[in-house]
Amino acid sequence: MSAPAVRTGVWFVGARGSVATTAVAGHAAVAAGLHPAIGMVTETPPFADSGLPALGSLVFGGHDTADRPLPERAAALAAGGVLPHGLPAAVHDELARADKEIRPGGPLPGDTRDDEELVTAFAADLEDFGRRNGLASTVVINVASTEPVLDPVDPRLPASSLYAAAALRAGCPYVNFTPSAGLRHPALRDAVADCGLPHTGRDGKTGQTLLRSVLAPMFVQRALSVRAWSGTNLLGGGDGAALADPGAAEAKNAGKERVLADVLGAAPEGEVHIDDVPALGDWKTAWDHIAFDGFLGTRMVLQTTWQGCDSALAAPLVLDLARLVARAHERGLTGPLPGLGFYFKDPDDGPAALFEQYGRLLAFADTLRGPR
Numbered sequence: 169m170s171a172p173a174v175r176t177g178v179w180f181v182g183a184r185g186s187v188a189t190t191a192v193a194g195h196a197a198v199a200a201g202l203h204p205a206i207g208m209v210t211e212t213p214p215f216a217d218s219g220l221p222a223l224g225s226l227v228f229g230g231h232d233t234a235d236r237p238l239p240e241r242a243a244a245l246a247a248g249g250v251l252p253h254g255l256p257a258a259v260h261d262e263l264a265r266a267d268k269e270i271r272p273g274g275p276l277p278g279d280t281r282d283d284e285e286l287v288t289a290f291a292a293d294l295e296d297f298g299r300r301n302g303l304a305s306t307v308v309i310n311v312a313s314t315e316p317v318l319d320p321v322d323p324r325l326p327a328s329s330l331y332a333a334a335a336l337r338a339g340c341p342y343v344n345f346t347p348s349a350g351l352r353h354p355a356l357r358d359a360v361a362d363c364g365l366p367h368t369g370r371d372g373k374t375g376q377t378l379l380r381s382v383l384a385p386m387f388v389q390r391a392l393s394v395r396a397w398s399g400t401n402l403l404g405g406g407d408g409a410a411l412a413d414p415g416a417a418e419a420k421n422a423g424k425e426r427v428l429a430d431v432l433g434a435a436p437e438g439e440v441h442i443d444d445v446p447a448l449g450d451w452k453t454a455w456d457h458i459a460f461d462g463f464l465g466t467r468m469v470l471q472t473t474w475q476g477c478d479s480a481l482a483a484p485l486v487l488d489l490a491r492l493v494a495r496a497h498e499r500g501l502t503g504p505l506p507g508l509g510f511y512f513k514d515p516d517d518g519p520a521a522l523f524e525q526y527g528r529l530l531a532f533a534d535t536l537r538g539p540r
């Protein structure tokens with residue numbers, strides 16, 4: 169008799185949001201052969217023998233404060249053009265199965281539990297998920313809405329850090345795909361140092377910053393002087409609403425600016441402005457205006473326009489990260505994983521240029537090879 173297949177858990181914080189819903193639906197479609205794995209770097213040849221968990225072995229669950237079921241969320245995304253027409257019906261059973269594994273998050277208004285009680289409850293949810301499903305491990309991935317920058321006088325942990333602390337307590341590797349504090353809260357410093365778990369983040373690099381991480385090195389390598397780099401984002405949906413908060417927008421923009429400062433040596437003039445346009449739904453438009461000097465001081469301008477859907481860009485990346493971090497855990501790797509900087513605006517360490525990050529990612533894939 170063959171041994172039972174090893175199964176890996178993927179626990180989304182923000183499990184009924186657009187990114188998580190797209191990831192669950194997309195995973196089901198790719199695993200069933202309904203669609204190709206476009207955008208999944210781990211499905212390209214360099215990763216074929218890295219021992220990553222099979223796509224079909226992933227089991228989904230999560231926390232969320234919303235109560236709209238995943239099949240309904242997927243239908244809404246299909247109506248908005250994010251998911252292919254007919255896909256929610258085709259993968260309804262997989263969506264419904266994942267939805268049954270979603271537990272109430274928090275804290276919600278009126279919740280009287282303190283931080284310790286919340287962390288204990290969230291960790292118990294993770295442990296129960298792993299036990300009931302016979303999972304080898306569970307990777308916790310934060311894809312919830314962006315929080316404002318930390319208030320240093322607030323005695324309470326932000327929600328992202330409560331979930332992160334719960335992941336550590338439950339022995340789960342952790343990925344922060346958002347700009348929120350997560351494991352980087354000062355109060356968690358000792359717990360992170362002692363956890364013996366792999367973790368990575370933060371803030372997934374999906375659109376505008378992805379392009380910046382390619383273009384900025386071009387100016388440096390061609391010895392062109394960048395005078396100013398300004399940007400504008402128009403977006404709707406949950407991200408637009410969350411980033412209408414100036415504090416949340418500040419947290420989001422920090423990663424965008426870090427890429428330019430790291431590559432160019434100093435942050436150029438200019439800012440990124442984020443405008444909430446609810447009519448755009450889950451779609452966004454990002455403009456960049458780059459003013460630079462050429463030979464003999466000739467002044468020139470490069471303008472770029474990026475139009476796309478962050479959920480569709482992010483979903484394959486979080487599936488990649490779930491598989492890579494699960495394999496890192498299996499191989500006994502601990503602490504931050506700088507080899508995964510390719511996926512983040514604000515990586516744990518290392519270069520900010522995409523081509524250098526990709527080289528590190530391939531080297532990281534080499535470290536994952538070995539017997540399963």
